[in-house]
Amino acid sequence: MPKILTPEQRETSRLRRRQRETERQRCARAADPDRYRLVAKASRDRHRPELRARKKQRWAHDPEYRRKQQARRARWLQHLRQEVFLAYGGPICRCCGEEHEELLCLDHIEGGGNAHRREIGQASLPQWLKAHGFPPGFRVLCFNCNNVWAQRGYCPHEVELDDVVERMVI
Ligand SMILES: [Zn+2]
Numbered sequence: 001m002p003k004i005l006t007p008e009q010r011e012t013s014r015l016r017r018r019q020r021e022t023e024r025q026r027c028a029r030a031a032d033p034d035r036y037r038l039v040a041k042a043s044r045d046r047h048r049p050e051l052r053a054r055k056k057q058r059w060a061h062d063p064e065y066r067r068k069q070q071a072r073r074a075r076w077l078q079h080l081r082q083e084v085f086l087a088y089g090g091p092i093c094r095c096c097g098e099e100h101e102e103l104l105c106l107d108h109i110e111g112g113g114n115a116h117r118r119e120i121g122q123a124s125l126p127q128w129l130k131a132h133g134f135p136p137g138f139r140v141l142c143f144n145c146n147n148v149w150a151q152r153g154y155c156p157h158e159v160e161l162d163d164v165v166e167r168m169v170i
């Protein structure tokens with residue numbers, strides 16, 4: 001004779017079943033993370049247009065979501081910048097030794113920075129560098145030094161440095 005459950009018992013048993021299923025999925029994911037990443041990516045690819053539409057909708061109507069996404073993007077960009085600076089000798093201006101990260105940028109050593117930036121899009125230089133395996137031809141400078149190098153082809157710091165070297169030789 002089948003056992004008759006009260007509604008509360010049915011609910012408890014439903015919750016337990018769900019917990020067991022969640023736990024089973026968690027274990028399976030832990031056992032083979034790569035496979036689950038692939039499955040998740042395939043699913044995202046399949047539903048990409050809907051996902052994009054939903055995100056657009058939320059972005060337009062949900063200020064909280066907008067704030068979170070903006071913060072997330074800022075964190076991502078911050079990490080990316082740190083990674084790129086490290087790849088080019090650390091977060092320090094090659095010219096004057098400025099170490100405040102907020103004041104640093106990447107310099108195209110041979111010039112042509114604006115044309116290159118136009119070619120790849122303003123915000124994506126760090127992204128481009130990472131995707132291309134941090135090619136040579138770039139260095140870390142502060143905005144001041146970067147500017148004066150671009151405008152005049154030298155920086156007073158370099159001249160000072162030469163003076164120092166000359167004085168040392170004499
Ligand atoms: Zn500098």
Ligand SMILES: [Zn+2]
Pocket residue numbers: 095096144145155156157158
């Ligand atoms: Zn300088």
